[in-house]
Amino acid sequence: MNIKTDKDCDLKLIQSRRVAIIGYGNQGRAQALNLRDSGVGGIVVGSRGGTAAGELAAADGFSVLSFAGAVKLADVIVILLPDEVQGEVYKKHIAPNLQAGAALVFGHGFSIHFKLIEPAENLDVILAAPKGPGKTLRALYREGLGMPCVIGIHQDASGSARALALSYAAALGSGRSGILESSFREECETDLFSEQAILCGGLPALVKAGYEILVEAGYSPELAYIECLHEVKQIADLMWQGGLNFKNQAISNTAEFGGYLAGERLVDEKVRAEMKTILADIQSGRFAKTLMADHQKGFEKLKSRRAEDAAHEIEKSGLRVRNLMPWLQKKGD
Ligand SMILES: NC(=O)c1ccc[n+]([C@@H]2O[C@H](COP(=O)([O-])OP(=O)(O)OC[C@H]3O[C@@H](n4cnc5c(N)ncnc54)[C@H](OP(=O)(O)O)[C@@H]3O)[C@@H](O)[C@H]2O)c1
Incomplete structure (x- = not known):
C-alpha cells in the first residue's frame, strides 16, 4: 500500500481553493476547524438552517449559508452529511449549483460506491476518510498529531485530483501520521x-x-x-x-x-x-x-x-x- 506523509503533500493546493463544508456534525466540525488552522481561508459552511449545526458553525466563526449558497461560492465541496441523506441533498441542492471543474470530497465511500450519487464527469471526485471519530481527529490535530486518513480518486477531471486529495488530507493533520492511498470501494467495504x-x-x-x-x-x-x-x-x-x-x-x-x-x-x-x-x-x-x-x-x-x-x-x-x-x-x- 502506498502511504504518504506531509513531505509528499503540497498544502498550498487546498489553501488556494474555496472550501464549502456541507454538514457540520461529527466530521464536518472537526474537518472545518482543522482546515482553518492549516491556513485554508474563506471556508463556508452549508446547513439546512434553523438547526443546531448551523448555530454551532456560526459560533465557531464560520459564515453559514444554505446548502445551495455554500456550493455556489466554493470550488471544493466537502459532503459530510449522514450517508443516508447525501443522495437526496446532492440531487436537490448540490448538483444544480456546482461550478464547472469543482471537486467533491467525501468522508466515506458509501454514496459513490453504491451509486447513490453519480456526479457529472467534469468534476473531481475525491475520498478523504479519516479513520476515527471527528472529536479524535480534532483532538489529535490540536496536540500536533494526526489521524490516519484513507484517500481515493473516483474521477480525475482536472488531472490533479490526487494532488488535491493529498493536500486536503494533510490539512486535516493526517500527513503527520499516514495518508493511505486506496479506493472508494476498498475504504467503503472494509469500513x-x-x-x-x-x-x-x-x-x-x-x-x-x-x-x-x-x-x-x-x-x-x-x-x-x-x-x-x-x-x-x-x-x-x-x-x-x-x-x-x-x-x-x-x-x-x-x-x-x-x-x-x-x-x-x-x-x-x-x-x-x-x-x-x-x-x-x-x-x-x-x-x-x-x-x-x-x-x-x-x-x-x-x-x-x-x-x-x-x-x-x-x-x-x-x-x-x-x-x-x-x-x-x-x-x-
Ligand atoms: N462519525 C464520524 O466521526 C465519522 C468518521 C469517519 C467518516 N464519517 C463519515 O462522515 C460523513 C458524515 O458523518 P457524521 O457522523 O459526521 O454525520 P452527522 O454528525 O450524523 O451529521 C452531520 C450533519 O448533517 C446534518 N443533517 C442531518 N440530517 C440531515 C438531513 N436530513 N438533511 C440535511 N442535513 C442533515 C446535521 O445537522 P443539523 O441536523 O443540525 O442540520 C449534522 O450536523 C459520513 O459520510 C460518515 O460516514 C464519519
Missing part, C-alpha cells in the same frame, strides 16, 4: 465490515451477552458491567497502542491462556462463515439497500433497536458504576 463484524456489531453483542449470562447466573450487575463492558477499554487501548503481543505482555498468563481457549471456541467455523456472509452482503450492495429501505421508513428498525439498547439492564448498572467515576463523562465531551 462497513469492521463496523458490523467487530466494532459496532460483534463487540457490543458479546458485551451484552456476557453481561446477561453473568447476571442470570446470580452475579452482581455492577460487577458484571465492570467485567464485560468497562474493562473493554483497557484491553482495546493496549491493542491500539502496541498490537496483540504488546497486549499479551500486559495481561496475566491466566487471562492470556484462558483467552486463547475461549476465543477458539467462540470464533469457530460457523462464526467465520457468518462473517463471510456479512462481507458478501456488503459487497453485493444488499446491506446498503437494507439501510436505505429503513431510512425510507423513517428508520423504524434503527430506532426500535436503539430504544432496546437504551432500555437494556446493562445501562442501569452502567449508570451506577459510571457515577463513581464522573471524569468519564468529561472525557466524552
Whole structure:
C-alpha cells in the first residue's frame, strides 16, 4: 500500500481553493476547524438552517449559508452529511449549483460506491476518510498529531485530483501520521465490515451477552458491567497502542491462556462463515439497500433497536458504576 506523509503533500493546493463544508456534525466540525488552522481561508459552511449545526458553525466563526449558497461560492465541496441523506441533498441542492471543474470530497465511500450519487464527469471526485471519530481527529490535530486518513480518486477531471486529495488530507493533520492511498470501494467495504463484524456489531453483542449470562447466573450487575463492558477499554487501548503481543505482555498468563481457549471456541467455523456472509452482503450492495429501505421508513428498525439498547439492564448498572467515576463523562465531551 502506498502511504504518504506531509513531505509528499503540497498544502498550498487546498489553501488556494474555496472550501464549502456541507454538514457540520461529527466530521464536518472537526474537518472545518482543522482546515482553518492549516491556513485554508474563506471556508463556508452549508446547513439546512434553523438547526443546531448551523448555530454551532456560526459560533465557531464560520459564515453559514444554505446548502445551495455554500456550493455556489466554493470550488471544493466537502459532503459530510449522514450517508443516508447525501443522495437526496446532492440531487436537490448540490448538483444544480456546482461550478464547472469543482471537486467533491467525501468522508466515506458509501454514496459513490453504491451509486447513490453519480456526479457529472467534469468534476473531481475525491475520498478523504479519516479513520476515527471527528472529536479524535480534532483532538489529535490540536496536540500536533494526526489521524490516519484513507484517500481515493473516483474521477480525475482536472488531472490533479490526487494532488488535491493529498493536500486536503494533510490539512486535516493526517500527513503527520499516514495518508493511505486506496479506493472508494476498498475504504467503503472494509469500513462497513469492521463496523458490523467487530466494532459496532460483534463487540457490543458479546458485551451484552456476557453481561446477561453473568447476571442470570446470580452475579452482581455492577460487577458484571465492570467485567464485560468497562474493562473493554483497557484491553482495546493496549491493542491500539502496541498490537496483540504488546497486549499479551500486559495481561496475566491466566487471562492470556484462558483467552486463547475461549476465543477458539467462540470464533469457530460457523462464526467465520457468518462473517463471510456479512462481507458478501456488503459487497453485493444488499446491506446498503437494507439501510436505505429503513431510512425510507423513517428508520423504524434503527430506532426500535436503539430504544432496546437504551432500555437494556446493562445501562442501569452502567449508570451506577459510571457515577463513581464522573471524569468519564468529561472525557466524552
Ligand atoms: N462519525 C464520524 O466521526 C465519522 C468518521 C469517519 C467518516 N464519517 C463519515 O462522515 C460523513 C458524515 O458523518 P457524521 O457522523 O459526521 O454525520 P452527522 O454528525 O450524523 O451529521 C452531520 C450533519 O448533517 C446534518 N443533517 C442531518 N440530517 C440531515 C438531513 N436530513 N438533511 C440535511 N442535513 C442533515 C446535521 O445537522 P443539523 O441536523 O443540525 O442540520 C449534522 O450536523 C459520513 O459520510 C460518515 O460516514 C464519519
